[in-house]
Amino acid sequence: MTDIPFQLSTEATNQLTEILAEHGPFLRVAVLAGGCNGFQYKFDITDQREEDDALIETGAARVLVDPASLEMLAGSELHYTDSLMGSYFTVRNPQAKSSCGCGTSFSVD
Numbered sequence: 001m002t003d004i005p006f007q008l009s010t011e012a013t014n015q016l017t018e019i020l021a022e023h024g025p026f027l028r029v030a031v032l033a034g035g036c037n038g039f040q041y042k043f044d045i046t047d048q049r050e051e052d053d054a055l056i057e058t059g060a061a062r063v064l065v066d067p068a069s070l071e072m073l074a075g076s077e078l079h080y081t082d083s084l085m086g087s088y089f090t091v092r093n094p095q096a097k098s099s100c101g102c103g104t105s106f107s108v109d
Helices: 010-023 067-073
Strands: 006-008 026-033 039-046 054-058 061-065 076-083 086-092 105-107
Touching (some): 006 010, 006 054, 006 061, 010 039, 010 061, 061 067
Parallel strands (some): 026 061
Antiparallel strands (some): 026 039, 054 061
C-alpha cells in the first residue's frame, strides 16, 4: 500500500476541478454493501465534512472518504473516462476480485 491510501488520476483531477468549481467543495466517495457483486461505489457532491473523514486533495480536486470506505479503497485510484461510450468516474481498486459490467459494483475475498 502507498502512503496515500486513495489517489486521483490526472483525468479525475481535471474533471473534478471543473465540477467542484461549479457545484460544491467536495466529492464524497463511499463503499456501500449491495450492488450485483456485493459492494458498490457511491459518489456525491457535498459541502458536509465529517470529523473522521479522510480528505484527499490534488490541486483543487477535494475528495472525502469515511474510515470504513477508506479500508475498502486502500491502494485504489479514482479515474475519469470520457469516450464514445460515455463519460464516468470509476475506481481502479486492486482489492476487487471481480466487478460488474458497469464498474460500480465489486466483490472482495
